[in-house]
Amino acid sequence: MTAAQSAPGLSWNVSADLSQLFSYHFMVNAFAAGTIVAIVAGAVGWFMVLRRQSFAGHTLAVVSFPGAAGAIWLGISATAGYFAASIAAAVVIAMVPRSGAGRGYSQESAVIGTVQVFALACGVLFVSLYGGFLDSLTGLLFGTFLGISNSQVLILGVVGAGVLVALAVIARPLFFATVDADIAVARGVPTKLLSVLFLLLLGCTAAEVSQITGALLVFALLVMPPAAAQQLSARPGTSFLVTIVFGLLVTWLGLGAAYFSVYPVGFFVTTFGFIAYVAASAWRAISKRRDSRLALGPA
Amino acid sequence: MTAPEPPEASPDTASGGPLEAPADYPLRFEGAAVVLGGRTIWSGVNLDVRAGEFVAVLGPNGVGKSTLVKAALGVVPLSAGRVEVLGGEPGAAGRAIGYLPQRRSFDGGLRIRGIDVVRLGLDGDRWGVPLPGASKFFSRRRHDDERLDEVIELVGARSYCERPIGQVSGGEQQRLLIAQALVRRPKLLLLDEPLDSLDLPNQSSVAALISRICREEGVTVVMVAHDVNPILTYLDGVVYVAKGGAVSGRPTEVITSTTLSRLYDTPIEVLTTSDGRLVVVGQPEAPAHHSDRHTGLPR
Numbered sequence: 001m002t003a004a005q006s007a008p009g010l011s012w013n014v015s016a017d018l019s020q021l022f023s024y025h026f027m028v029n030a031f032a033a034g035t036i037v038a039i040v041a042g043a044v045g046w047f048m049v050l051r052r053q054s055f056a057g058h059t060l061a062v063v064s065f066p067g068a069a070g071a072i073w074l075g076i077s078a079t080a081g082y083f084a085a086s087i088a089a090a091v092v093i094a095m096v097p098r099s100g101a102g103r104g105y106s107q108e109s110a111v112i113g114t115v116q117v118f119a120l121a122c123g124v125l126f127v128s129l130y131g132g133f134l135d136s137l138t139g140l141l142f143g144t145f146l147g148i149s150n151s152q153v154l155i156l157g158v159v160g161a162g163v164l165v166a167l168a169v170i171a172r173p174l175f176f177a178t179v180d181a182d183i184a185v186a187r188g189v190p191t192k193l194l195s196v197l198f199l200l201l202l203g204c205t206a207a208e209v210s211q212i213t214g215a216l217l218v219f220a221l222l223v224m225p226p227a228a229a230q231q232l233s234a235r236p237g238t239s240f241l242v243t244i245v246f247g248l249l250v251t252w253l254g255l256g257a258a259y260f261s262v263y264p265v266g267f268f269v270t271t272f273g274f275i276a277y278v279a280a281s282a283w284r285a286i287s288k289r290r291d292s293r294l295a296l297g298p299a
Numbered sequence: 300m301t302a303p304e305p306p307e308a309s310p311d312t313a314s315g316g317p318l319e320a321p322a323d324y325p326l327r328f329e330g331a332a333v334v335l336g337g338r339t340i341w342s343g344v345n346l347d348v349r350a351g352e353f354v355a356v357l358g359p360n361g362v363g364k365s366t367l368v369k370a371a372l373g374v375v376p377l378s379a380g381r382v383e384v385l386g387g388e389p390g391a392a393g394r395a396i397g398y399l400p401q402r403r404s405f406d407g408g409l410r411i412r413g414i415d416v417v418r419l420g421l422d423g424d425r426w427g428v429p430l431p432g433a434s435k436f437f438s439r440r441r442h443d444d445e446r447l448d449e450v451i452e453l454v455g456a457r458s459y460c461e462r463p464i465g466q467v468s469g470g471e472q473q474r475l476l477i478a479q480a481l482v483r484r485p486k487l488l489l490l491d492e493p494l495d496s497l498d499l500p501n502q503s504s505v506a507a508l509i510s511r512i513c514r515e516e517g518v519t520v521v522m523v524a525h526d527v528n529p530i531l532t533y534l535d536g537v538v539y540v541a542k543g544g545a546v547s548g549r550p551t552e553v554i555t556s557t558t559l560s561r562l563y564d565t566p567i568e569v570l571t572t573s574d575g576r577l578v579v580v581g582q583p584e585a586p587a588h589h590s591d592r593h594t595g596l597p598r
Binding site for chain 2: 172175179184186187235
């Protein structure tokens with residue numbers, strides 16, 4: 001009984017549940033922020049998964065943790081800390097030479113790993129310097145949807161729109177450079193510039209997503225939806241749209257589940273993303289078997 | 300090829316003589332030389348490729364066959380002499396040149412369809428995003444779709460162009476890449492070892508396809524190869540690059556036991572089969588020389 005009183009009640013009446021969900025301003029803000037973040041993360045993540053740059057994306061997200069922790073310690077806006085740290089790390093990673101389309105021998109992953117672990121260590125230091133509120137530590141690492149202010153939603157929206165517009169402008173050459181770098185270079189596509197621009201967009205996105213899912217669970221929105229969608233379709237347009245739909249569903253379901261339970265939002269968003277990926281992989285495996293059975297089938 | 304051979308036709312011209320009408324030459328080298336890293340790759344290269352010809356660039360590994368193609372593309376600068384490509388400077392012809400770089404294969408996990416990779420050859424360097432359903436409203440997009448359809452049909456890729464490119468065979472990938480190089484209707488097609496890493500049946504069918512493209516589409520084809528036999532029957536001209544220079548002419552002039560033995564520094568026999576085809580025996584075979592491609596050592 002005590003648990004039921006402390007947590008909001010979930011009934012079988014969907015419309016009542018929904019109106020209960022949106023009766024609090026903080027939940028409206030959480031859904032607005034979640035929606036923005038899901039769309040931006042899906043769009044940028046789709047390219048990230050295609051470019052095999054997941055490790056870089058993870059690092060840019062982890063780096064946002066010391067950024068936010070340092071900002072809180074210094075008494076400035078955590079949002080500014082998120083963006084400053086991720087963008088700075090994106091610049092560092094962009095300076096590492098990258099060979100071809102991720103093939104060949106590159107120092108990239110070693111450099112990224114070094115940056116990542118140092119950043120994480122700095123974050124721990126900042127948290128203990130601040131006085132070590134455990135609450136803020138778990139919030140930074142594993143996400144929270146409580147207390148997202150109107151101005152935070154506005155910043156997420158403005159930055160998100162900027163990222164989407166920039167991505168739309170470079171989308172096709174970026175896709176070209178990702179899939180077929182040799183020919184893209186021969187056709188005069190500025191692949192190096194695109195690679196730097198993309199890392200900056202990825203940095204902004206990682207900083208955005210971190211504010212909802214926490215620095216460690218960014219992949220829930222950045223990797224899982226595109227990875228699942230690319231299993232389902234090899235058509236670029238289709239898998240891109242499916243990515244956005246998955247991202248939105250995962251975020252909305254996760255926020256709803258977190259509201260009606262006592263457990264953190266990061267867990268739910270990640271779990272729904274995981275389910276989407278497993279389901280997509282299973283669907284692909286089944287349809288592949290069906291295809292090969294049809295091809296080999298009894299004449 | 301029934302025109303009488305003018306006695307003054309030097310072995311430096313790929314074909315033709317003063318008796319024929321003045322033809323245009325999409326590709327000309329005059330006393331060309333390339334020096335890379337202080338080493339002269341080749342010098343004194345003269346070459347005239349006529350419009351609509353199928354010319355092979357042959358020679359041992361590491362003599363600068365690819366460099367010849369890159370000089371034509373304007374990627375590698377000449378240290379002496381000049382190159383004229385489609386009546387202009389190399390590198391200025393842009394869209395009118397189709398280029399297939401050496402040994403390109405796609406990651407088996409790449410979930411992008413072959414037809415999307417071909418389409419990138421058409422519009423990959425345009426900024427922005429292709430809008431779904433745009434072909435209903437924009438005639439350029441409709442023309443693009445038609446051209447794509449045409450070139451897929453031309454290379455015979457209809458049955459597998461919708462499959463992820465990482466999952467089709469090497470020969471099928473090569474056909475799709477040829478389609479990609481052709482999709483902008485180039486006047487000159489530069490192919491760098493398109494038969495490399497294909498099995499024998501695929502070598503002969505891709506060679507036949509390239510020859511058919513040359514005849515039917517009126518495209519001038521310059522193709523680098525290390526084994527002359529699969530393409531010998533289709534060639535209008537050959538360029539042998541060896542020992543810092545090049546010898547060019549008609550296949551029957553250049554492909555003789557004495558010329559080849561001199562160029563390769565090893566006994567080579569040219570045999571004529573009962574149906575009049577030439578076969579080169581004793582030429583260093585491709586597989587034995589594959590290993591030195593990956594060492595990165597100066598060859």
